[in-house]
Amino acid sequence: MLRNLKTALALAAAMVAPPALAEPAERHVYHGLTILDPVRERAVPDSYILVEGKRIARIGRGRPNIRGATAHDMRGAFAMPGLIDTHAHLTLGPITIEKTPAPPHLAIGYDPAITRHNAAMLLSYGVTTVRDPAGDPAIARGYDADIAQGRYPGPEALHAGEVITRSPAAFKGLALRLGPDGDMTTIVARQADAGAAYIKLYEGLNAADLEQGVKAAHARKRKAIAHLGDVSWTRAAEIGVDGIVHMMPISPDLLPRSARADYLAQRRPGAYAFFEWYEAADPDSTEIALMIKTMARRKIHLDGTLIGFRQMFHGDDRALITQRLDQAHPAMRASFEIFRHDAGWTPQDRARARAVWPRVLDLTRRMYEEGVRMTIGTDLGGMAFLVPGFSMSQEMTLHREAGIPAWAVLRMATSDAADALGLGRRTGRIAPKMEADILFLNSDPRQDMRDITDVRAVLADGRLFDPAALRRAPAGRGGSEK
Incomplete structure (x- = not known):
């Protein structure tokens, strides 16, 4: 248990939060990223995504100053809807x-x-x-x-x-x-x-x-x-x-x-x-x-x-x-x-x-x-x-x-x-009021679809996960902490 706590604290200090099972923090803003919008076939650089709870509250350009929101520097990342x-x-x-x-x-x-x-x-x-x-x-x-x-x-x-x-x-x-x-x-x-x-x-x-x-x-x-x-x-x-x-x-x-x-x-x-x-x-x-x-x-x-x-x-x-x-x-x-x-x-x-x-x-x-x-x-x-x-x-x-x-x-x-699947009104897109299911990539998959595996972080219902920590999870456990 102590080792799990130390790992969680170390990951929290890094770019992404640990894959803990607690409720997500109320407000997070992810900035400096390029949003990939497959529906409109456009890439929007220097963007931000504001997440409140489990949903996307706002998207925009630049780095916003939002009171009470935890900021995450995602410079160089490409954000797209969760797969x-x-x-x-x-x-x-x-x-x-x-x-x-x-x-x-x-x-x-x-x-x-x-x-x-x-x-x-x-x-x-x-x-x-x-x-x-x-x-x-x-x-x-x-x-x-x-x-x-x-x-x-x-x-x-x-x-x-x-x-x-x-x-x-x-x-x-x-x-x-x-x-x-x-x-x-x-x-x-x-x-x-x-x-x-x-x-x-x-x-x-x-x-x-x-x-x-x-x-x-x-x-x-x-x-x-x-x-x-x-x-x-x-x-x-x-x-x-x-x-x-x-x-x-x-x-x-x-x-x-x-x-x-x-x-x-x-x-x-x-x-x-x-x-x-x-x-x-x-x-x-x-x-x-x-x-x-x-x-x-x-x-x-x-x-x-x-x-x-x-x-x-x-x-x-x-x-x-x-x-x-x-x-x-x-x-x-x-x-x-x-x-x-x-x-x-x-x-x-x-x-x-x-x-x-x-x-x-x-x-x-x-x-x-x-x-x-x-x-x-x-x-x-x-x-x-x-x-x-x-x-x-x-x-x-x-x-x-x-x-x-x-x-x-x-x-x-x-x-x-x-x-x-009949879920299009709540997931599958990065847009306000949609569920915060988001994949952050280090590379642009439009250039090479194999880069869809180059994952920096994942949001699922507003919770932020470190992919490396998830992959280290023992097979018999629900968490992903080492």
Whole structure:
């Protein structure tokens, strides 16, 4: 306890306050910085931000003399809204094999230490809000209670319940199966009553299932998001799904008619479809054009989770997939080495996957250029070799590599995400009356999106955090003091 107190005092004397869990001081002014405004696509140098409690009170130019406000010299810093990861399973633990009840099956573990570790790491990289797109509702409620009671400071999360599927190979603890676990209407109602903000409809469902799920979700005033297999994105958009996850529209119905029979005859189950479909697809086909047009017209929200597939497609490149892997929880690192989507791939499979990777980026760019509503999501916890927080910067960098302008990528990670999640009136922008969720960077990410990791400090609901202190947090604790 004494050592923690000394550390807190030392950090308080430095540029940023320690990641303590006390209420924020009433008034703080951050000055000398450049505000990056992705909505207006402008950078405003020599600016200040006045924060009162949890909200932004005023922004302006120069150095104001505000009585009673603690001044923070941020010369050289770039300030932008806190990042929003729209696909982060922050509560998921490692995959295990359970032998009872028979037969042996895969299960998802949950561990408060992993959740706290993920939360601290996300916050250290400026991620102040996430959408958690699947998990145990009771665990999610516990996380929200911990945030509300100040046991740890964020990020804020919007949760979905367990995925709804027909697959007999569904993960225990993460999935509910139609039939054994009830019908669609009953399952959706149960999840809504448990507090789920989203209903997650999963691959293995057919079009009729999807339609029932969307209808049941909307009847309970919940949004329906979908991870799809054989049901095409075009059909899902027509049905009325609100969001689609993963840049993998692997339905045979989206292939040219001349290619479908051969594809179906040769395709293999599992993750092989992620590159086999791209080999058979024609990006200039009428099927793909209609899919993109329909998604744009119906304002379907898409998060591509490119980084998870990049790690998978290049899974034999240890230097690439293990960047900053020491910042992932040890139990997750161990799980990554065993349970990974590319397990069993041959060198030929990997070569084929790497060969189609440019096509994945090309489809991402086409989606953006045609007006599809896109945000930045990582699939933290759902795919191997993803580091909480750092994978957000990798995802943003991949969107830049796809050819999407820097300002647009910054919007996808902030204001566009806030709007898509229904939070745009209170976060996602640096403006008066908005929540004080702010990322202070030492470098300008417009020049190189990898610089989004060069974090000087983070504000979450007005509390100021030192990223280095957050990253030193022991895995089992809610604080970040050394």
